Amino acid sequence: MSIRSESDAFDHQGPGEKAVGLTPRGAWNAFMMLLTREILRFGRIWVQTVLPPMIMTALYFVVFGHLIGPRIGEIDGVPYIQYLVPGLILMSVITQSYANSVSSFFGAKFARHVEELLVSPMPNWLIIVGYVAGGVARGLTVGGAVTLVALLFAELSVHSVLNLFGVALMTSILFALGGLINAVYATHFDHISIVPTFVLTPLTYLGGVFYSINMLSEFWQQASLYNPILYIINGFRYAMLGISDVPVWSTYAILAVGIVIAYLYVLRLFRNGIGLRG
Amino acid sequence: MSNAVEIYELEKTYEGGTHALKGIELAIAEGDFFALLGPNGAGKSTTIGILCSLVNKTAGSVRVFGHDLDRDRAWVKSQIGVVPQEFNFNQFEPVEEVVINQGGFYGMTRKAAKKRAHELLKQLGLFEKREGMARALSGGMKRRLMIARALVHGPRMLILDEPTAGVDIELRRGMWDFLTQINKQGTTIILTTHYLEEAEALCRNIAIINEGRIVEHSSMRNLLAKLSQETFVLYAREPVESLPEMPVVGSRLIDDETIEVDLTRGQELTGVFDVLRGHGIVIERMKNKTNRLEELFLRLVQDDDAAINAEERP
Numbered sequence: 077m078s079i080r081s082e083s084d085a086f087d088h089q090g091p092g093e094k095a096v097g098l099t100p101r102g103a104w105n106a107f108m109m110l111l112t113r114e115i116l117r118f119g120r121i122w123v124q125t126v127l128p129p130m131i132m133t134a135l136y137f138v139v140f141g142h143l144i145g146p147r148i149g150e151i152d153g154v155p156y157i158q159y160l161v162p163g164l165i166l167m168s169v170i171t172q173s174y175a176n177s178v179s180s181f182f183g184a185k186f187a188r189h190v191e192e193l194l195v196s197p198m199p200n201w202l203i204i205v206g207y208v209a210g211g212v213a214r215g216l217t218v219g220g221a222v223t224l225v226a227l228l229f230a231e232l233s234v235h236s237v238l239n240l241f242g243v244a245l246m247t248s249i250l251f252a253l254g255g256l257i258n259a260v261y262a263t264h265f266d267h268i269s270i271v272p273t274f275v276l277t278p279l280t281y282l283g284g285v286f287y288s289i290n291m292l293s294e295f296w297q298q299a300s301l302y303n304p305i306l307y308i309i310n311g312f313r314y315a316m317l318g319i320s321d322v323p324v325w326s327t328y329a330i331l332a333v334g335i336v337i338a339y340l341y342v343l344r345l346f347r348n349g350i351g352l353r354g
Numbered sequence: 355m356s357n358a359v360e361i362y363e364l365e366k367t368y369e370g371g372t373h374a375l376k377g378i379e380l381a382i383a384e385g386d387f388f389a390l391l392g393p394n395g396a397g398k399s400t401t402i403g404i405l406c407s408l409v410n411k412t413a414g415s416v417r418v419f420g421h422d423l424d425r426d427r428a429w430v431k432s433q434i435g436v437v438p439q440e441f442n443f444n445q446f447e448p449v450e451e452v453v454i455n456q457g458g459f460y461g462m463t464r465k466a467a468k469k470r471a472h473e474l475l476k477q478l479g480l481f482e483k484r485e486g487m488a489r490a491l492s493g494g495m496k497r498r499l500m501i502a503r504a505l506v507h508g509p510r511m512l513i514l515d516e517p518t519a520g521v522d523i524e525l526r527r528g529m530w531d532f533l534t535q536i537n538k539q540g541t542t543i544i545l546t547t548h549y550l551e552e553a554e555a556l557c558r559n560i561a562i563i564n565e566g567r568i569v570e571h572s573s574m575r576n577l578l579a580k581l582s583q584e585t586f587v588l589y590a591r592e593p594v595e596s597l598p599e600m601p602v603v604g605s606r607l608i609d610d611e612t613i614e615v616d617l618t619r620g621q622e623l624t625g626v627f628d629v630l631r632g633h634g635i636v637i638e639r640m641k642n643k644t645n646r647l648e649e650l651f652l653r654l655v656q657d658d659d660a661a662i663n664a665e666e667r668p
Contacts, residue, residue, distance in 0.1 A: 099461065106458055110458070116451075
């Protein structure tokens with residue numbers, strides 16, 4: 077066997093000529109390999125990644141939907157148990173896409189197998205896209221699983237399919253990028269749970285998953301408008317139920333601006349090698 | 355022959371102020387089997403880290419197969435395979451997946467990477483273990499797995515940082531044979547090792563780095579020729595009462611059957627044997643007491659340390 081392999085994945089250039097690394101086909105292969113690895117990773121540990129959010133959602137429906145819900149009645153003309161569905165689905169998408177990026181990338185840093193990527197000709201943007209795609213895959217998979225659980229408890233409706241997938245996809249991209257930023261800075265395992273515990277969870281719970289901000293006092297209504305997750309959850313609720321506390325365009329504006337800023341930021345971190353290269 | 359690596363005035367200062375590389379210059383010919391030696395903290399791993407893009411350089415330039423590392427970084431990466439000092443693969447992945455994934459990161463299709471991974475795993479004696487988890491492998495097997503992973507994309511240059519650390523002698527010899535074979539097929543190999551006999555056995559050219567500076571850069575043959583004195587241990591068949599006068603710079607009786615002789619360049623062991631035979635002393639076996647490269651290495655590093663100390667003294 078020859079130890080060399082003639083590959084069409086690389087650009088073959090002579091000395092002195094400008095040479096790029098991967099060809100477009102090679103870049104696609106690299107992306108698919110990284111995405112497949114991420115899907116296999118969270119698939120192998122589905123008991124830790126997919127099952128807990130399903131159980132958690134079922135409990136929310138039992139406690140808030142069936143036990144407390146009938147006392148609340150309707151919100152914006154929708155039974156409370158049905159009102160809960162979009163928020164609970166999107167809460168899973170947010171937490172799972174974030175968790176996938178942060179745990180996978182920090183794990184790779186900790187065990188040093190991130191070096192497999194850093195020594196490869198994959199450009200920084202492609203590594204980022206690969207990890208984000210992994211986060212999106214887990215976020216949407218768990219979102220889908222939670223939707224199946226919701227079907228057992230409530231009647232589901234879809235007001236706008238395009239908005240449904242648009243908001244879910246952009247949300248998972250944004251939070252997968254957030255998880256990646258967290259992982260780059262993290263130096264201990266504690267660091268990967270600080271943001272989800274002390275930032276994401278409070279913002280999500282106060283972002284209108286369980287209530288409409290119209291039920292709050294004027295002060296808290298105004299305060300809630302500073303919570304970006306409120307816009308995201310309401311955009312998704314609009315896609316499912318056709319009701320929202322905020323205009324739908326603001327959902328997309330928040331998501332688009334957030335994605336651009338987070339992507340450019342994480343790209344800068346990779347380029348400078350912060351937390352990655354000596 | 356063109357150079358695989360050209361390094362000019364390479365400097366690295368880490369955050370915190372450690373000046374790891376102080377303007378090193380190095381040229382490694384294409385197809386060479388090159389040893390980069392130095393004591394712990396000398397700058398070997400930093401140099402290799404810069405070559406592999408795992409460490410950002412502070413100043414200087416690096417060219418690999420004629421391409422500037424800064425300008426054509428991705429292309430340069432595609433030409434290099436790396437076997438690091440520490441295990442840096444996902445221990446919770448199946449063995450073959452570790453190699454296949456790496457092939458994918460270098461742009462290979464899954465099918466092509468799998469075929470190649472199987473070929474390499476067979477060559478390195480890991481094929482039977484391919485479906486087991488990587489963490490279940492022994493230390494020597496993990497080292498071989500990292501070699502398979504580094505070769506999956508068919509690199510023109512292989513960089514090995516302490517590849518045989520913790521590997522038993524038999525496996526080490528097997529790895530030497532494997533590395534010699536791939537070098538003969540044209541792959542340039544850069545090796546750092548603490549086993550100096552390994553460098554002496556495998557490498558044609560050598561650089562010794564100390565405190566971030568290259569203190570020696572030459573062929574192995576020229577370097578060893580600098581050795582002016584060697585010590586041999588001779589084992590007599592019967593007890594020796596006293597040593598006769600011998601044509602060497604030094605000789606001593608260690609115990610009643612063991613003799614040590616020091617020879618400088620130009621002196622031959624045949625003269626020693628003639629004198630001993632003349633006095634009825636028959637030598638049954640002998641060995642070279644010191645590893646020649648080790649002795650040179652220590653001397654060069656000590657000389658350099660002394661020079662640095664002299665410079666620093668007011």
